[in-house]
Amino acid sequence: MQHEIPIATSGPNADSMSEAVNTCIRCGFCLSACPTYDVLQRESDTPRGRIILMKEVLEGSMPAEQAAPHLDACLGCLACEPACPSGVSYRHLLSPYRALVHDRVRTAWPQRLRRWLAAQTLPYSGRFRLAAKLGIMTRSLAKLVPSSLRPMLELLPSELPSRSTLQPSYPALGESVGRVALLAGCAQQVLAPQINDATIAVLTHIGLEVIVPPKQGCCGSLAWHVGDGKRASAFARHNIAAFLAREQTFDAIVTNAAGCGSGMQEYEMILRGTDIETKAAEFASLVHDVSLVVAEHADRLRLRRPPSLRDGESMLRVAYHDACHLANAQGVRLQPRELLCRIPGVELVDVSESHLCCGSAGTYNIDQPEVASELGRRKAKAVLATGAPVVVSGNIGCLTQLQTHLQQSTSAGHPVPRVMHTMEFLRECLDD
Incomplete structure (x- = not known):
């Protein structure tokens, strides 16, 4: 007989957490879809195994600290959801669980330090720009930096692009068909401001x-994914107030970072049981x-052949990488591909094992650098196998991970594939 999770210990998301646990029939279809199981090969590091661990912690039969190493190793990529024949909503269990046990589990000081640094810098573009500059300056002295912090340095580019400031509004060109609001993002606006420009x-x-x-802030996804529910709630409240001000109406709130978008779509879960749950x-x-959003108006796109096509070349091969929080969390797979296929002279190819995460996943690179690096190497190898000189994706974390590992994996004397956001590539092909 199945046991219900005690509501008293499960908070406002108790019902959905209980449903996720009780829907799992332990069939094991999720094993082949799980990137961390593919690397670690341990039952406790499968979605099925983690669900059992969470259930035992929530029922009081296991201390949270005992389960923590296996729950911390979960990417939260949600590849298990489309693979599950029973329809387990893993997203309604993992992050709420992490929020519940966040203050009950003591973590080792290196992980606490990494998470504290990430929490104090990544969500704030000014602080992050300063921290990134310091990181780039000290990278040559990496041996003097504590080993626990080196993964953070490895992900930084050789130099930062110039500071870019966005205007409060941009008018439609030609006939207006609607009005949208854009989430500018935090780290993305520092590392790759051209993505917002292209968008x-x-x-x-x-x-x-x-x-x-102008008053928007961090979406809160990074905090939510590591179980910092208080910080995630504060970010969510701030953005709801900034975007849903009385004088503003939008057809959509647009995101161009898959992790941010999926986190914002979970605001109702983050703020469940609060005074603004309905507004969330x-x-x-x-x-x-x-x-x-672009796919809805795709007929209005005026596109030309990619400018990188050389004379005499008829097609440019472009590899598309599915960002997990776009494909799995938001269910967006076809639309980016359809947009890219509209471009004359583009041969779109998929990356093998596209269901396996690249290893980025928010702060996972910082928290679990060994597994993240292994997944990054595998993804780079799969991209290189396509022979495509361009790889496109829809998430800043994926783009950073791909760039890092493609540079490390490309043989000397061979060109490193160009890594671009979907909107960057589309912009290059706009026929203005």
């Missing part, structure tokens, strides 16, 4: 006015990935 260019090209609410649900319903 705005594509959206205005198809006739959408773009508003960038309203906000979440408006959040859409930019590829969905």
Whole structure:
């Protein structure tokens, strides 16, 4: 007989957590879809095994610290959800569980330090820019940096792009077909501000006015995914107030980072049981990935052949990498591919084992550097096997991970594939 999770210990998400646990029939279909099981080959590091561990902790038969190493090793990539024949909603269990046990589990000081540094820098573009500059300057002295912090340095580019400031609004070009708000992001605006520039260019090209609410902040996804529910709630409340101000109405709230989008779509879960749960649900319903929004108006796109095509070449091979929080969390797989296939002269190819995460997953690179690096190497090898000179994806974390491991995996004398956001590639091919 199945046991229900005690509601008293499970908080406002008790019902959905209990349903996720009790829907799992332990069939094992999730094993082949789980990246960490593929690397670690331990039953306790499968979705099935982790569900059992969470159930035992929540029922009081296992201390949270005993289960912590296996729950911390979970990417949260949600590849298990489309593989599950029973329809287990793993997303409604993992993050709420992590939030519940967040203050009950003592972690080793290196992990506490990494998480504290990430929490104090990544969500704040000004702080992150300063920290990234310091990191780049000290990378040559990596041997003097504690080993626990070196993974953070390895992910930084050789130099930062110039600071870019977004305007509060951008008018639609030609006939207006709607009005959207854009989440600017935190680390992305520091590491790759051209992604937002390209996004705005594509959206205005198809006739959408773009508003960038000036008081917006971090989406809170990084905090939510590591179980810092208090910080995630504060970020969520802040953005709801910034985007849903009385004088503002939008057809959609657009994101161009898969992790941010999936986190914002979980605002109702993050704020369940609070005074603004209904408003959080309203906000979440408006959040859409930019590829969905552009696909709705795809007939308005005027596209030309990629400028990187050389004379005499008829096709440019482009590899598409599925960001987990776009494909699995948001269910967006076809639209980016359909947009890319509209471009004349593009041969779109998929990356093998596309269901396996690249190893980025928010702060996973920082928390679990060994597993993240192994997954990054595998993904780079799969990309190189396509022979494509360009690889495209829809998430800043994936793009950073791909860039890092492609540079490490490409043989000397061979060109490193160009890593681009979907909107960057589309912008290059706009026929203005």
